[in-house]
Amino acid sequence: MAGGFGVSTGGGDFEAKITPLVIISCIMAASGGLMFGYDIGISGGVTSMPDFLKKFFPVVYQKQQSPGLDSNYCKYDNQGLQLFTSSLYLAALMATFVASYSTKMLGRKMTMLIAGIFFCVGTVFNAAAHNLAMLIIGRIVLGCGVGFANQAIPLFLSEVAPTRIRGALNILFQLNITIGILVANLINYGTSKLTDGTGWRISLGLAGVPAFMLTVGSLIVVDTPNSLIQRGQLEAGKAVLKRIRGIDNVDPEYLEIVEASRVAGEVKNPFRNLLKRRNQPSLIIGIMMQVFQQFTGINAIMFYAPVLFQTLGFKSDASLYSAVITGLVNVLSTVVSIVIVDKAGRRMLLLEAGVQMFLSQMGVAVVMGLKVKDTTNTLGHGLGILVVILICSFVASFAWSWGPLGWLIPSETFALEARSAGQSIAVFTNMLFTFIIAQAFLSMLCKMKSGIFFFFSAWVLVMTLFTVFLIPETKNVPIEEMNDRVWKKHWFWKRFMDEWDMEAPKGHA
DSSP: OOOOOOOOOOOOOOOOOOOHHHHHHHHHHHHHHHHHHHHHHHHHHHTTOHHHHHHHOHHHHHHHHSTTSSOGGGTTOOHHHHHHHHHHHHHHHHHHHHHHHHHHHTOHHHHHHHHHHHHHHHHHHHHTOOSHHHHHHHHHHHHHHHHHHHHHHHHHHHHHSOHHHHHHHHHHHHHHHHHHHHHHHHHHHHHTTOSSSOHHHHHHHTTHHHHHHHHHHHHHSOOOHHHHHHTTOHHHHHHHHHHHHTOSOOHHHHHHHHHHHHHHHHOOOHHHHHTSGGGHHHHHHHHHHHHHHHHTTHHHHHHHHHHHHHHTTOOHHHHHHHHHHHHHHHHHHHHHHHHHHHHHOHHHHHHHHHHHHHHHHHHHHHHHHHHBOSSOBOOHHHHHHHHHHHHHHHHHHHHTTHHHHHHHHHHHHSOHHHHHHHHHHHHHHHHHHHHHHHHHHHHHHHHHTTHHHHHHHHHHHHHHHHHHHHOOOOTTOOGGGHHHHTGGGSTTGGGGOHHHHHSOOSOOO
């Protein structure tokens, strides 16, 4: 699942209070995460609504209304329909690079404001759309908002929050993405019952609520001390630090921020540093975790759950209800991850989930292959419930493993000299493969039929083997000690670490 890159930092636990400004930051995390999650979850529901299909995709509507006209697996195979979902992620992909510059030069506050404005404008275009072009433009504008929000909000939270709740706030952003998906599923379920043809407009238009919250919140909050200091506004940065910490003596934390800014300023070529031999292990893991995250098939389910359930023979109402169930499982399982990630360890969760996802996908593939044919469907009520259970099992295992850990592990392993570039590459890779899956899934379902789940399960097997052999355990390892305690002791990656002994980089923190 697409998400924000968690920002891991070293440093001490400085004295601080939980001030109103930090509380507002929590609300911003909720609105930004909810907006992103809502955009993920809303598309599948509206693309299964007859009124929406009749207006924008009449060919798909005709297939849906005429049993036997096309294969059960091909009713929704339409490039325009897939573009409605995927265009958001292509736009987010392109916006990420501009947002990276904006976050550094204009600050976190301004970048979040820009994201909020994009979200508001995109929502208006979608809710008021009269033709396909207007609909796609709205999704592209929303995608620009995703790119800016994804770049700025996790960073803003990391820099505003006191150290003791920094990790919780970053995970809160991830959690609220899953809550946004669930809310979208619930709204789709409700609006699908409207008979006046406005259900899809309401579903798309209600995205304006978190969009408005983010925009107004961005106007209220101050920029982060780190951002102000990075842009040379030292006194303003110190004044803001006093406000958000609620104390007068902020010198220890202030001096550390100044020093961190100085060290970061000395990194002139972060992308070149990323290609150095000593940084290649974290680069390979960072990229592959994003690729594997998408090739689990999770976003095929998050984007197209109602469509998938209708392909399996569920009625419209049951398909949307089933999507709500999977959304709820997604939220609860993300909470499980928050509770156990630092106890069970990263590798343990990835390996357990690999087995569970593989068996769940294989189960769905076998049931579909035996019961859902091109023109006939003998799934039945009992097997229908079994399929929902298997998909929920898959979603749960992803949500407590590859979902959050796909972002957490790279954030823990990139060295400071390459961290900004590493984050950009990870986000770029994630958005690229999210776009590919969103654009290709319905066509793949048509061509591969039940084999699509064999395809995803094969990838789950590959990523589990990758975990066994190449992903090290990073639980309870301080970032500044990652080299000595992780890389130099790994059976494979240690051969890349000789360069550290000859040239120790500055500030591996």
